[in-house]
Amino acid sequence: MGRFEKIIGQDYRMMKVFDLIDAVADSRATVLITGESGTGKSLIAHAIHDRSDRRDKPFVEVSCGALPEMLLESELFGHVRGAFTDAVVDREGKFAAADGGTIFLDEISTASPGLQYKLLRVLQERAFEPVGSNRTKTVDVRVIVASNRDLWRDVESEHFRRDLYYRVNVVNVELPPLRERAGDIELLAEYFLRRYERENNRTIPGFTDECLAAMRSYPWPGNVRELANCVERAVVLCRGGRIDLIDLPPSITAAIHSDPSAGLVGATTAAPAIGHLQTATSVATRPLAEALAEPEKRIIMAALAANGGHRQATAHALGINRCTLYKKMKKYGLL
Numbered sequence: 411m412g413r414f415e416k417i418i419g420q421d422y423r424m425m426k427v428f429d430l431i432d433a434v435a436d437s438r439a440t441v442l443i444t445g446e447s448g449t450g451k452s453l454i455a456h457a458i459h460d461r462s463d464r465r466d467k468p469f470v471e472v473s474c475g476a477l478p479e480m481l482l483e484s485e486l487f488g489h490v491r492g493a494f495t496d497a498v499v500d501r502e503g504k505f506a507a508a509d510g511g512t513i514f515l516d517e518i519s520t521a522s523p524g525l526q527y528k529l530l531r532v533l534q535e536r537a538f539e540p541v542g543s544n545r546t547k548t549v550d551v552r553v554i555v556a557s558n559r560d561l562w563r564d565v566e567s568e569h570f571r572r573d574l575y576y577r578v579n580v581v582n583v584e585l586p587p588l589r590e591r592a593g594d595i596e597l598l599a600e601y602f603l604r605r606y607e608r609e610n611n612r613t614i615p616g617f618t619d620e621c622l623a624a625m626r627s628y629p630w631p632g633n634v635r636e637l638a639n640c641v642e643r644a645v646v647l648c649r650g651g652r653i654d655l656i657d658l659p660p661s662i663t664a665a666i667h668s669d670p671s672a673g674l675v676g677a678t679t680a681a682p683a684i685g686h687l688q689t690a691t692s693v694a695t696r697p698l699a700e701a702l703a704e705p706e707k708r709i710i711m712a713a714l715a716a717n718g719g720h721r722q723a724t725a726h727a728l729g730i731n732r733c734t735l736y737k738k739m740k741k742y743g744l745l
Contacts (some may be wrong), residue, residue, distance in 0.1 A: 422719020593715020
């Protein structure tokens with residue numbers, strides 16, 4: 411388990427994330443958290459706040475993609491009575507509510523051009539006007555933003571302000587997708603099992619080996635959130651003994667059955683099981699190098715996780731030299 415109570419992970423990439431959290435927590439620097447949906451960006455924002463000197467002040471979270479532009483502007487900056495049709499009383503916004511603490515703006519890429527300008531001003535001057543008011547308010551707020559999109563691409567396509575990009579991207583915390591931290595899958599599955607076991611008043615000893623192998627092989631497009639939902643479902647449906655393949659969602663078992671190379675990464679150790687090579691006959695329609703690339707990548711990722719990211723130890727475990735390991739890591743985007 412990681413050194414943060416609610417963030418589970420021992421993968422070397424997560425260790426780098428934990429180091430960044432410790433490094434930026436007490437600063438006032440704006441943090442941009444990037445990563446696919448379901449990777450835990452909100453947890454990272456909470457962790458930064460909880461380890462900062464603002465921990466006793468408010469933590470306010472806003473999902474920018476959940477509201478239309480006018481309502482989002484009012485949500486962030488507040489409004490005065492009569493500012494628009496439904497504004498029957500003055501209302502304080504989230505920035506004012508977070509004064510002295512931290513505000514977390516999720517899905518920042520969805521903000522409109524007009525709202526982006528106002529956010530830029532808040533970041534530069536810590537000042538804003540409520541909707542419908544000419545009175546300027548100032549706040550002392552730590553700003554953390556998150557995006558599951560590549561903001562730089564949005565800058566290049568002129569959907570996101572370049573000056574705002576540089577303001578929010580002071581420190582970038584990049585969360586890896588779950589498929590790239592395969593060594594953490596079993597750890598996370600066990601964590602969610604105990605959590606949902608308690609919530610559902612169940613007693614389940616664990617997972618079968620076949621179930622764990624399938625979970626390690628599945629690419630988890632929904633990341634940690636999908637894994638959590640999968641385990642919760644399994645806890646509810648399990649009718650005795652350990653959680654087995656039959657308790658997993660059909661989407662997972664179907665994906666495993668449709669990818670004959672997936673079984674190559676069933677073991678937690680770096681070495682592939684010889685028995686799994688029987689699947690080779692079913693991938694004859696694909697070039698051998700292509701068929702073996704994904705399992706090789708996963709094996710390397712699992713070995714790195716098992717050795718805490720230490721390359722020399724990983725190379726030794728895999729029976730290759732460090733130079734070869736480096737080339738393969740570069741090939742598979744693991745650097």
